[in-house]
Amino acid sequence: MSHRTVQNLEAQLILVNAYHLYLRPGLDIINELGGVHSFISWSGPILSDSGGFQIYSLSPLTKVKKEGVSFASHLDGTKIFLTPEDVIDIQRVLGTDIMMILDYFCPYPSSKKEARQAAKITTEWAQRSKSHLQTKGLSQLVWGICQGGVYWDLRKQSIEELMAIDFDGYALGGLGIGEPKTQFMEMVERSSSILPEEKPRYLMGIGYIHDIIQAVELGIDFFDCVLPTRNARNGTLFTSTGKIVIKNKKYETDTRPIDEDCNCYTCQNFSRAYLRHLYERQEISSSILNTIHNLHFYLDIFRKIRHSIQSNSLHQLKYSIMNKKEEGEPV
Amino acid sequence: MSHRTVQNLEAQLILVNAYHLYLRPGLDIINELGGVHSFISWSGPILSDSGGFQIYSLSPLTKVKKEGVSFASHLDGTKIFLTPEDVIDIQRVLGTDIMMILDYFCPYPSSKKEARQAAKITTEWAQRSKSHLQTKGLSQLVWGICQGGVYWDLRKQSIEELMAIDFDGYALGGLGIGEPKTQFMEMVERSSSILPEEKPRYLMGIGYIHDIIQAVELGIDFFDCVLPTRNARNGTLFTSTGKIVIKNKKYETDTRPIDEDCNCYTCQNFSRAYLRHLYERQEISSSILNTIHNLHFYLDIFRKIRHSIQSNSLHQLKYSIMNKKEEGEPV
Numbered sequence: 001m002s003h004r005t006v007q008n009l010e011a012q013l014i015l016v017n018a019y020h021l022y023l024r025p026g027l028d029i030i031n032e033l034g035g036v037h038s039f040i041s042w043s044g045p046i047l048s049d050s051g052g053f054q055i056y057s058l059s060p061l062t063k064v065k066k067e068g069v070s071f072a073s074h075l076d077g078t079k080i081f082l083t084p085e086d087v088i089d090i091q092r093v094l095g096t097d098i099m100m101i102l103d104y105f106c107p108y109p110s111s112k113k114e115a116r117q118a119a120k121i122t123t124e125w126a127q128r129s130k131s132h133l134q135t136k137g138l139s140q141l142v143w144g145i146c147q148g149g150v151y152w153d154l155r156k157q158s159i160e161e162l163m164a165i166d167f168d169g170y171a172l173g174g175l176g177i178g179e180p181k182t183q184f185m186e187m188v189e190r191s192s193s194i195l196p197e198e199k200p201r202y203l204m205g206i207g208y209i210h211d212i213i214q215a216v217e218l219g220i221d222f223f224d225c226v227l228p229t230r231n232a233r234n235g236t237l238f239t240s241t242g243k244i245v246i247k248n249k250k251y252e253t254d255t256r257p258i259d260e261d262c263n264c265y266t267c268q269n270f271s272r273a274y275l276r277h278l279y280e281r282q283e284i285s286s287s288i289l290n291t292i293h294n295l296h297f298y299l300d301i302f303r304k305i306r307h308s309i310q311s312n313s314l315h316q317l318k319y320s321i322m323n324k325k326e327e328g329e330p331v
Numbered sequence: 332m333s334h335r336t337v338q339n340l341e342a343q344l345i346l347v348n349a350y351h352l353y354l355r356p357g358l359d360i361i362n363e364l365g366g367v368h369s370f371i372s373w374s375g376p377i378l379s380d381s382g383g384f385q386i387y388s389l390s391p392l393t394k395v396k397k398e399g400v401s402f403a404s405h406l407d408g409t410k411i412f413l414t415p416e417d418v419i420d421i422q423r424v425l426g427t428d429i430m431m432i433l434d435y436f437c438p439y440p441s442s443k444k445e446a447r448q449a450a451k452i453t454t455e456w457a458q459r460s461k462s463h464l465q466t467k468g469l470s471q472l473v474w475g476i477c478q479g480g481v482y483w484d485l486r487k488q489s490i491e492e493l494m495a496i497d498f499d500g501y502a503l504g505g506l507g508i509g510e511p512k513t514q515f516m517e518m519v520e521r522s523s524s525i526l527p528e529e530k531p532r533y534l535m536g537i538g539y540i541h542d543i544i545q546a547v548e549l550g551i552d553f554f555d556c557v558l559p560t561r562n563a564r565n566g567t568l569f570t571s572t573g574k575i576v577i578k579n580k581k582y583e584t585d586t587r588p589i590d591e592d593c594n595c596y597t598c599q600n601f602s603r604a605y606l607r608h609l610y611e612r613q614e615i616s617s618s619i620l621n622t623i624h625n626l627h628f629y630l631d632i633f634r635k636i637r638h639s640i641q642s643n644s645l646h647q648l649k650y651s652i653m654n655k656k657e658e659g660e661p662v
Contacts, residue, residue: 002619004596025583025608032584033604041600252356253363265335269372273364277356284618288333 001229001291003042008265009295010303013097014042015224018090019051019058023073027093035095048096049224050087052145052173053205056105064104064121084125085132088142096140100171101129103145108178115149118174122147123161130165143169143202150183152190159194169222170195171202176211185214192219209238209301213318216305228298232290235279238297241324244272246290251276264296265289332560332622334373339596340626341634344428345373346555349421350382350389354404358424366426379427380555381418383476383504384536387436395435395452415456416463419473427471431502432460434476439509446480449505453478454492461496474500474533481514483521490525500553501526502533507542516545523550540569540632544649547636559629563621566610569628572655575603577621582607595627596620 006014016036021027033039036046056062059071061079068083082090084102091099102125106118126144133142144167148155162170172191175184188203195201200221206212207225215223228238235246239259244251246258257267258275266275266289278286301321308317337345347367352358364370367377387393390402392410399414413421415433422430433456437449457475464473475498479486493501503522506515519534526532531552537543538556546554559569566577570590575582577589588598589606597606597620609617632652639648 002596002616002623003600024612025604029584029604029608033586033602039602039608040605041602253360255364265333269334271364271370271372273356273360274371277360277370281355284615285333287615288619292333 001288001295003040005288005292006295007044009292009299011044011295011299013045013047015047015049016040016094016096017051017054018048018087018094018099019054021048021094022051022090023075027090031093035093037095045098046094046096047098047224048091048094048100049204050091050100050102050145052087052100052103052105055082056107066121066124069102069104084129088129088132092136092138092140098141098143098169100143100145101126101167103147103173106147106149106174108149108174110149112149112151112154115147115151115154119146119148119154119158122173123158123165126162126165126167130167141168143167143171143200145171145173145204146191147174149174150179150187152187155187155191156194159191163196167199169200169202171204171222172220173204175203176206184211185218188215188220189218195219209298210322212301213305213321216309217314217318228294229291232294233287235286235290237275237290238294246272246276246279248276258293259297262293262296262300264293266293266296332619332626334371336619336623337626338375340623340630342626342630344376344378346378346380347371347425347427348382348385349379349418349425349430350385352379352425353382353421354406358421362424366424368426376429377427378429378555379422379425379431380535381422381431381433381476383418383431383434383436386413387438397452397455400433400435415460419460419463423467423469423471429472429474429500431474431476432457432498434478434504437478437480437505439480439505441480443480443482443485446478446482446485450477450479450485450489453504454489454496457493457496457498461498472499474498474502474531476502476504476535477522478505480505481510481518483518486518486522487525490522494527498530500531500533502535502553503551504535506534507537515542516549519546519551520549526550540629541653543632544636544652547640548645548649559625560622563625564618566617566621568606568621569625577603577607577610579607589624590628593624593627593631595624597624597627 021030030036030039037043055069055071058074062069062071068081070079070081072079087102104118104121106115144162144165146155146158146162148158172188175187192201201219202222203215203220205225206215206223207227212223237244237246237258240261244258251272254272256272258272259267270289275289304317308314352361361367361370368374386400386402389405393400393402399412401410401412403410418433435449435452437446475493475496477486477489477493479489503519506518523532532550533553534546534551536556537546537554538558543554568575568577568589571592575589582603585603587603589603590598601620606620635648639645
C-alpha cells in the first residue's frame with residue numbers, strides 16, 4: 001500500500017511498532033528526520049504500540065526484572081535492556097499521537113501466580129511510565145494496557161489500578177492468544193463493564209470479524225490486527241459470504257469479482273480469474289490488489305458498525321454478519 | 332503497479348508477451364475470458380510481442396526449422412513446436428491492438444552466414460504470417476521485425492523484403508545485445524533512412540536513455556524495455572543528474588526526494604531516507620514507490636521528446652540530456 005491508497009480506503013489511523021522501529025532504522029535516524037510522521041510522510045493520526053508483545057513473542061532470551069525487560073534482538077542477537085521509561089522515551093522520539101505503555105505480556109496458559117506477577121509488574125511499570133511523562137509535558141496521548149490473563153479478579157484489579165493512575169485510553173492485552181472463546185468473551189465483557197464510558201477501549205491484536213462485532217457490542221472501540229493484510233498477501237480474501245482462497249483451481253476462469261457486493265477498486269475492475277493468475281505468477285500486483293480488497297472489506301465493516309451504533313441497530317448488524325451463509329471457512 | 336497507477340502516470344500503451352501468456356495461464360483461459368484486454372481489464376492499447384526473443388533467450392533446446400521453431404518450456408520442459416502461423420493465431424486469441432510476427436532472433440556475435448540464414452527465415456515467416464492473416468480479416472495491426480545482425484547489406488535486404496510484404500509498422504530486432512555502440516547506431520541510422528516515413532518504427536528492447544534519445548533523432552518512434560521497472564525493484568533510481576542506488580548508507584538520513592526536479596507521487600511525498608528504509612526492510616511499498624518514480628521519469632522523458640519534436644528542439648534536448656552532470660553511473 002502506498003499512503004494514498006490507504007487514504008483512499010478511508011483508514012483513519014495507522015499503527016507503528018516501537019520495537020520494530022527501535023531496532024530498524026533506529027531512533028537516531030527517526031529523530032534526525034523529525035519523528036515518525038515526518039519520516040514516513042503520513043500526516044494523519046498514528047498509534048505506536050510499545051512493542052511489549054513483540055519483545056515477548058519475537059525476541060529470544062527475554063527476561064523480565066522489576067526494573068525492566070532484557071532481551072536479544074530477533075535480528076542480530078544484540079542484547080538490549082529497556083525500562084518502561086525507555087519505552088516512553090522511544091515513543092516521544094517517534095512523536096506518535098497515541099503511545100502505549102510497556103506491559104508485561106502474560107502468555108496462555110499461565111498459572112494464576114504467573115498472571116498475578118505479570119499484572120503486578122504491568123501496574124508498577126504503568127505508574128512509572130506516567131510519572132516519567134509528568135516530568136515532561138507532552139501533547140501525545142498515553143494509553144494503559146491491562147493484563148491478568150483469564151483470571152477476572154486479577155484483570156479487575158489491573159484495570160482498577162490503571163484507572164487510578166489515569167490514562168487517556170485503556171487497552172486489554174493478553175487476550176485472543178489461544179484461550180477458550182468463552183473465557184475470552186467473559187474477560188472482554190467484564191472488563192468493558194468497569195472501564196470508564198468516556199475513554200476509548202482497545203482490544204489488542206484481535207482481527208476475526210466475528211470476535212470484533214461481538215466485542216463492539218460489549219463496548220470495545222478500537223482494534224488492530226495483521227489479519228486482513230497478511231491474508232491478502234497469502235491469497236485469502238474476505239467476502240460478505242465467507243473467505244475465498246484465490247489460488248484454487250475453480251477460480252481459473254471465474255469472471256466474477258471477489259465479492260459481487262463490494263465496491264472496492266479491485267472488485268470494480270478485476271475478475272477472480274485474473275487475480276488467481278497474478279497470485280500464481282507471484283506478481284507484486286497480486287499483493288496490492290488483494291490488500292486493497294481485504295482492507296476495504298474490514299474498513300467497510302467498521303463503517304457499518306459505526307452507522308449501526310448511530311442508528312441503534314448494532315444488534316441486527318451483528319446477527320446479519322454472524323449468520324451469513326459461508327463459502328469455505330467462516331470469516 | 333495497479334492499472335490506475337499506470338494510467339495516472341499517463342502511459343499510452345502497455346506490452347504483453349505472447350510466449351509468457353501462451354505458457355501461463357494458457358490460451359484456453361484467455362480465450363474463455365474474452366481476450367487479454369478483458370482478462371486483465373485494461374481498455375487501452377496493448378502490443379503483444381511474438382515471444383521470438385524469449386523463445387531463443389529463455390527456452391532450452393530451441394531449434395529452428397524452415398517450418399517453425401521447436402523448444403522446451405523454460406517452466407517445466409514441455410516440448411513445444413510453433414509455426415509463424417501459430418504465433419499469429421496466439422495473438423489473435425489475445426486480441427491485442429498490435430501484434431508482432433515471429434522472427435528468427437540472431438544473437439551477437441553471429442557469423443554473416445548465420446545472420447543471413449536468420450534474416451532469410453524471418454522474411455519467409457513474415458510472408459507466411461501475412462498470408463495467414465489475409466485469410467482472416469482482422470482489425471489488429473501487424474508489425475514486421477527485421478533481422479540481419481550488424482551486417483548492413485543483410486539488414487537492408489531484410490527491411491526491403493518486409494516493406495514489400497507491407498506491414499503496419501516495422502521493428503528492428505536483434506540490436507542492443509552486446510554489439511559495439513557504433514555498429515548499433517549505424518544499423519539504427521541506416522535502417523531508419525530506408526523505412527517508410529508514414530509508419531511507426533520500433534527499436535525493440537532498448538532502454539538506456541542515451542540510446543533512446545539518439546535513436547529518436549535517427550527516426551525511431553517506439554521502444555520497450557524492462558529497465559525502469561526492474562531497476563526500480565532493485566533500488567536503482569533515475570534522476571535528471573544520473574542514477575542513485577537507494578540502499579547506499581549515505582541516503583540513511585537524506586531528507587531530499589529522489590529527484591528535486593521530479594513531480595511524481597514518490598518525489599512529492601517521500602524522502603530518500605524513507606525509501607532507503609523501505610528498500611532495506613524489503614517492503615513491497617519500496618517496489619511500488621520506486622517503480623512509480625522510474626516510470627514517471629521515463630514517461631516524462633518521452634513527453635519532453637514529443638514536445639521537442641513539435642517545437643523543433645529535439646537536438647537541444649538531446650544535448651541537455653546527454654551532457655548532464657552525473658551522480659553515479661550515467662543513466
